Amino acid sequence: MNFKNRFVVKVVGESGQGVNSIGEVLAKALKDNGLFIFGYREYPSLIKGGDASYQIDINNQEIKSSSAQCDVLMCLVRSSFKKYLTSVRKNGSIIHSVVKLTLTPEEEFFVKENKINIEFIPAKDIAIELGGKRIMSNTIMLGAIWQIFGLEIRKMEDNIKEIFSKKPDVIEINLKCLNAGFNYDLSKLQRPKLEIRQTENFKDDLLMSGNHAISLGAIAAGVRVFYAYPMTPSSSILSYLSSVYHETGMIVKQIEDEISVANMAIGSMHMGARTMIATSGGGFDLMTEAVSLTGITETPFVCVIAQRPGPGTGLPTWTSASDLNLAIYSGHGEYTKCVIAAHDIASCYTVTQQAFNIAEKYQIPVIILTEKQIAESIFQVDKMPQDIPIERHILEGEELKNITSLDRYKNTESGVSPRWLPGSCDAVFDANSDEHLSDGSLTEDAFPAKEIYQKRIRKEEYLLKDLPEPEVFGSQDPDISFVGWGSVKNTMLDVMDILNERGKKKIAYLHYEYVYPLKIGVFQNFAKNAKKLVLIENNATGQLGNLITSKTGVLFKNRLMKFDGRPFFLEDIIEYIESEE
């Protein structure tokens, strides 16, 4: 499938060969030249060996998703050639540096059938001839791919100088290699028609991952403590926050296990320091007892779950949205909690700030869900969204004057009781994991036990009123009405842009960002007006759909589910829509 204005380059090679570095340099250079990119990474769960890829979708307007197929495949190793050959579009091209590449009969057939142009560049030989090292073949390949875009070499040269600014002695040789690749004869290959933006400020555009946006959101929200145990795909939050902790002064600490992480977060939050933690599904499994503890002690708590496919270790470096149930139903007992699903940079940045306000206002656990597709993909944005004002709802100074110990878990209409920090005068209390009276003193009596239980559950009604409804995009009079959450939105909106131009079917999409507790008003209207209602989720069982059904009685007979570790590509949705009667 070809999409107007979209050109796709995919760099593939062995994990550890520099695929990621080439991808990053290329993405930045394209951005600096006035294009919009979206970077999607695939890599195996090992340090060296195995096939890795960095795919860059390029457009003249903002995009947030990937195509299943590429126009140019740049291949650094034989095994990747085999693996990724079929991802090349009809009439597409392959540039490779695999010495003495011979094709199998099947590969030969595929190449002929799809009229794919293949060009070999003896990159290692050239690098050595120029007096460089074998690793500099990557720079030659980078020059070669740059040639295809027909953009000025000078701009790529500037990037190379910047990258190697700390190793000035290798700048010159890398520039030589870059130019050798740039001038290598690739005239047979197809060139994209790129529409360059005419605005001035595109150099100020930002390239970042969802994990970066969550980290920045946390910094902006006044998070002062971050604990984590490394787990893909959440780990880059830990590495980013620690890389800037001299600037921020934040306590960023890797802890021995997720159980400690969660309990330490409760301790820090209890004392009043905004504390964030992040993990993936398996790590969160270990935290769930602590989540339940926050339920009864009414301690604010914010945890990010960057989802990947399970069960068990699953596909550790791939994507999924199958832990919604885990988040919603985590922890034993019944209590109010909030689950928010982010999807892009603005969303990650904003919901992280909102999560802390909600957690502190309602004294509940808030879980932010992302997916590997969001956490680790590279998005381009022109700016960060407006900050959300901090709301803490912590009593201090004069407000504490008439407070007594019995106010801490006082029964109120909204279920939310006054909160103050240890260290405040006199009105001491027990944050008790045993059922308790309003000062935290243990009780096993039926009446007070029931009363405080209801108080905690009652918070959900008020929280629900506070949360935004899901948002509807696309046609007012749709032929197909999709309902989804998470990264699905990114692909869906890109699909709508493409289909609007083709003008065939009218599509609408309802997106849940604030998933739990579930708002149903806007959905009910949407479902009522739907000619064809389709549930779309990056899981097998339709976890959001089942939740909606349980609250509204609306059944989802049509489901577009994907659960092979890959995100929804444009083709997945377009083919579904176009195959419909």
Add this chain to the structure above:
Amino acid sequence: MSCITCNSTTTPTMKDFQSKNIFTWCTNCGNYGIHTAIRRALVSKKISACNTLTCFDIGCNGNGSDKIGGYNFHGLHGRSIPLAVGAEMANRKITVIAFGGDGGTLGEGIGHLVHAVRGNYNITFVLHNNLNYGLTKGQASVTTKKNMKMNSSPDGTNSELLHPARFVLSLESTFVARSFSGDVKHMSKVFEQALDHKGFSFVEILQSCPTYNKETPHEWYMDRVYDVETIDGYDNSNRELALKTAQDQEERIAIGVLYQDKKSVPQIDRQLNRNGAMGTKIETEPYEETRQYDISKLLEKFR
């Protein structure tokens, strides 16, 4: 120490650490003495109730969480250490004490103990070692003597027991002490030293359990314990000596401060991005630092 919110400097009294709630422990339970000793130590160190956070395990000791004044947090079974450590990281102006039983601490939560020692977080940890799981009615714990017949092990336990003080001494601990629940005065003295120590203070209390551990009541301990201070020339900065001295748990049982590293640097002072070692020293505590932060400088790296 003055109150951090009102700056009042009233001298704390034992009454400040009392609670209106009635104790629910068995008669002669070692917990009574431990609570009294902790209160005495806090008062003697002039630490006010509102500047204290006590973190409790689930178990008989945990049922004391609402029976002592000050701020309390009754957490999860085996997790009082990370809870207390998290609190200390957020606000070191508050004195944080964690309590745990031998079951929760050395069974379910033993990893937390190891890493809290490694991190040398500035809290006092009190191990209530009564050699069994009391609250669930007398099952064997990690410290139950071998071959002892217990609820759920009718023929006696067949696993080797763990020696808490030696275990902690074998790690790079900075403060290891032992006392026994029949001697409030001794416990108070040890707790005071633990509160003074900068770093992770491990205090094992050999605790009586009159209901499920008939073998080692207070009298049994009374006949056997002696303070290391009574040993001529005992050097408690010598880890090897401490390990040797702590060894005997049957005949002559050493109590007191077995080991202390006086040069101990607590975790929070090891944070190079905050302690001034590599730039500005941050004088505030994390709990008072929450405000809107401007990220625009950080965005430069994403351009």
